[in-house]
Amino acid sequence: MYLMYPLFLFSVLPSHTCGNPGLIPKGVIQGSRYNIGDKIRYSCVMGYVLEGHAVLTCIVTPGSGASWDFPAPFCRAEGSCGGTLRGTTGTISSPHFPSEYENNADCTWSILAEPGDTIALVFTDFQLEDRYDFLEISGTEVPSIW
Incomplete structure (x- = not known):
């Protein structure tokens, strides 16, 4: 059976x-x-x-x-320092640029794009104070810190 x-x-x-x-x-x-x-x-x-x-x-x-x-x-x-950029172009700068910004400034910028778009960052003037300042770029991939 x-x-x-x-x-x-x-x-x-x-x-x-x-x-x-x-x-x-x-x-x-x-x-x-x-x-x-x-x-x-x-x-x-x-x-x-x-x-x-x-x-x-x-x-x-x-x-x-x-x-x-x-x-x-x-x-x-x-x-506060920071903001949101939309559209095809934009400019990000520190407070009071080209003068110095205040101590302990914490600026967060968001760049909004459509899914599949590429965001390109072009630095024309960039200076950090060693051991105090940093730039972090994050998105869909692992963040980068300079």
Whole structure:
């Protein structure tokens, strides 16, 4: 006597949720659904400015199922050094350039680009004070620090 077992084929379906993108320091998040097509909106508490995309959308991504279309933004204090660049060109400089900037300046700049775009940085004047200053460039690959 032979017993026949049914043959079951299975596959792992891609995720249809992006998951909670998380709170940001000094930030507020609106929206509590994280499935494909859902949107969430970030804002900052008074005295802080949002840097990055305010609205994130959960989209279908090849291979991994679903992910947010942009990284979570951040909130920076009003009047602080830094900002966000959008578009095809822009300029980043330290406060009061070409004069010296204050001690302990902490500047964070975000450069927003569409997925697949290349960002090129061209330095025309660059000087750091040894043991005190540094430049960190981070993105989709491992950060570089000079």
